[in-house]
Amino acid sequence: MLKTPNIFIVIILIAVLFMAVGYSLFASDIELTGNAEITGNWNVLITDIEATDYSPNANPGTPTATATTANFAATLNAPSDYVTYRITIKNLGTIDAVLHTFNLTSDEYGTDAIKILNTESAQELKAGESTKVEITVLYDPFTTSNPIITTKNITGTIQYAQE
Amino acid sequence: MNLKAKDIIYILLVYLLITLLISFQKISIYLPIIFWLSTFIYLKKYFTKYITIKKIPYHFDKAFIISLAFTIIYFLSGFKLGFAPSPFKHNLFSLLKNIGIFLIPSLGLEIARYIFVYYNKNKPLALGLITVIITIIELNFSFIFLAKNILFKIICVQMIPLIIKNILFTYLAKRDEFFLTIILVIMDNITLIFGYFPNLDWFKEGTFLLLKYAFIYLAIRPINVTKSYPLLFLTCLIVLFMIGIFNYKPIAILSNSMSPCFKRSDIVIYKKLPSQDQLEKGTIIVFKKQDTIIIHRIYALNNDYILTKGDNNNQVDNFKITMDDILGIYQFHIKYLGYPSIWLYEYLNS
Numbered sequence: 001m002l003k004t005p006n007i008f009i010v011i012i013l014i015a016v017l018f019m020a021v022g023y024s025l026f027a028s029d030i031e032l033t034g035n036a037e038i039t040g041n042w043n044v045l046i047t048d049i050e051a052t053d054y055s056p057n058a059n060p061g062t063p064t065a066t067a068t069t070a071n072f073a074a075t076l077n078a079p080s081d082y083v084t085y086r087i088t089i090k091n092l093g094t095i096d097a098v099l100h101t102f103n104l105t106s107d108e109y110g111t112d113a114i115k116i117l118n119t120e121s122a123q124e125l126k127a128g129e130s131t132k133v134e135i136t137v138l139y140d141p142f143t144t145s146n147p148i149i150t151t152k153n154i155t156g157t158i159q160y161a162q163e
Numbered sequence: 164m165n166l167k168a169k170d171i172i173y174i175l176l177v178y179l180l181i182t183l184l185i186s187f188q189k190i191s192i193y194l195p196i197i198f199w200l201s202t203f204i205y206l207k208k209y210f211t212k213y214i215t216i217k218k219i220p221y222h223f224d225k226a227f228i229i230s231l232a233f234t235i236i237y238f239l240s241g242f243k244l245g246f247a248p249s250p251f252k253h254n255l256f257s258l259l260k261n262i263g264i265f266l267i268p269s270l271g272l273e274i275a276r277y278i279f280v281y282y283n284k285n286k287p288l289a290l291g292l293i294t295v296i297i298t299i300i301e302l303n304f305s306f307i308f309l310a311k312n313i314l315f316k317i318i319c320v321q322m323i324p325l326i327i328k329n330i331l332f333t334y335l336a337k338r339d340e341f342f343l344t345i346i347l348v349i350m351d352n353i354t355l356i357f358g359y360f361p362n363l364d365w366f367k368e369g370t371f372l373l374l375k376y377a378f379i380y381l382a383i384r385p386i387n388v389t390k391s392y393p394l395l396f397l398t399c400l401i402v403l404f405m406i407g408i409f410n411y412k413p414i415a416i417l418s419n420s421m422s423p424c425f426k427r428s429d430i431v432i433y434k435k436l437p438s439q440d441q442l443e444k445g446t447i448i449v450f451k452k453q454d455t456i457i458i459h460r461i462y463a464l465n466n467d468y469i470l471t472k473g474d475n476n477n478q479v480d481n482f483k484i485t486m487d488d489i490l491g492i493y494q495f496h497i498k499y500l501g502y503p504s505i506w507l508y509e510y511l512n513s
Contacts, residue, residue, distance in 0.1 A: 009398075
């Protein structure tokens with residue numbers, strides 16, 4: 001009978017503790033759609049998001065991205081204020097991909113006077129290539145209401161599938 | 164002519180070169196299929212000598228059942244956590260293509276590993292070498308260009324399980340468990356044929372794989388390893404606690420907004436999914452706002468929304484939350500236990 005725990009099990013415990021340290025830290029989760037058992041040949045990820053343009057009185061906040069979601073909160077103070085965000089999506093795997101779904105959701109406590117405009121991402125995304133999606137959040141210039149809440153939280157979810 | 168161990172190394176190095184060229188889109192992704200089918204033909208005459216499919220040992224049943232059970236649990240978890248569509252196409256041509264892209268190279272690597280280990284069973288350095296080479300072959304190095312926070316999750320869900328898997332498979336090769344290895348490779352790739360995957364996050368996915376390998380390993384160990392089962396049981400408890408099975412979850416505190424109640428580097432334990440009647444002014448709640456988890460005290464509430472404020476903040480938070488945003492209620496905290504998370508956070512944001 002062994003007098004000490006097996007080294008392989010100890011290594012696994014250390015690996016789990018390492019992951020747990022990160023898990024207690026991160027708020028948002030990556031959903032890798034169950035491809036973790038595949039050897040990394042399929043990986044289409046959101047790699048970056050940035051505010052590329054905004055009106056002088058608007059506040060683009062600090063957009064963040066995980067692998068499959070992009071989160072941003074734009075504060076617009078007057079009609080015609082806008083913020084434009086650019087999301088970079090890259091196919092880091094070895095299999096060509098095609099756009100499957102592209103969803104934008106926003107919280108219900110943002111006002112309807114704030115509109116979301118976007119361009120579609122590329123339908124095809126070959127292995128190694130990247131594409132960019134631009135999303136503009138606009139305070140309706142024709143609105144006559146004076147909403148109390150002028151910040152809209154938006155989450156973009158993009159999913160690609162094998163071509 | 165005998166096949167030498169170094170011939171296997173040459174084969175693997177050529178295959179490593181192929182995978183690197185594929186990563187840079189220099190060659191077709193179908194080349195590995197041609198490479199391994201050619202290698203199989205070349206190695207065929209050595210099969211009977213090096214590949215001994217023994218009479219199935221009794222512990223094979225245990226290992227196979229464990230692997231099958233984990234696969235079933237994996238898919239059943241989708242009924243609790245939800246399913247996500249598979250990114251792979253499932254018509255016959257695509258299925259055959261994916262089997263060729265994923266399964267054939269995996270089988271080829273295991274055959275190469277088995278033959279190499281046959282020559283080097285009692286040489287730890289050689290066993291380490293073959294494990295490292297095959298791990299490098301299977302890694303996807305394009306991730307190193309990602310942001311640190313995404314890279315960390317990729318490391319946890321793909322790289323760490325990959326390293327553990329290769330250690331396990333080298334051990335199986337040392338134990339002449341070729342048949343079991345092939346079964347495990349096939350079962351790892353069985354997810355290619357399903358249209359939906361359980362929607363697991365990176366932590367659940369990564370730890371699930373690690374626990375599967377741990378249980379398989381203990382099932383085939385030839386001697387009593389009673390000291391390891393308590394340790395594995397502890398590991399399972401940690402995982403279950405982290406994912407919230409026990410209705411309580413931990414979270415590391417990154418700021419002093421609730422000082423002196425609890426401070427940066429403490430670990431807060433909260434109880435999940437409260438009902439509205441548990442909330443009142445002064446209750447410390449855990450809620451999600453955009454991409455951030457915040458732990459603040461309820462300042463005011465009505466039937467429509469809740470206002471919150473940190474004890475150490477001068478002003479009420481400038482947003483409203485609803486019951487849908489609330490993750491749980493603060494229970495207690497443990498001082499200083501969150502320091503590893505703080506250090507990790509500072510490193511990832513440096």
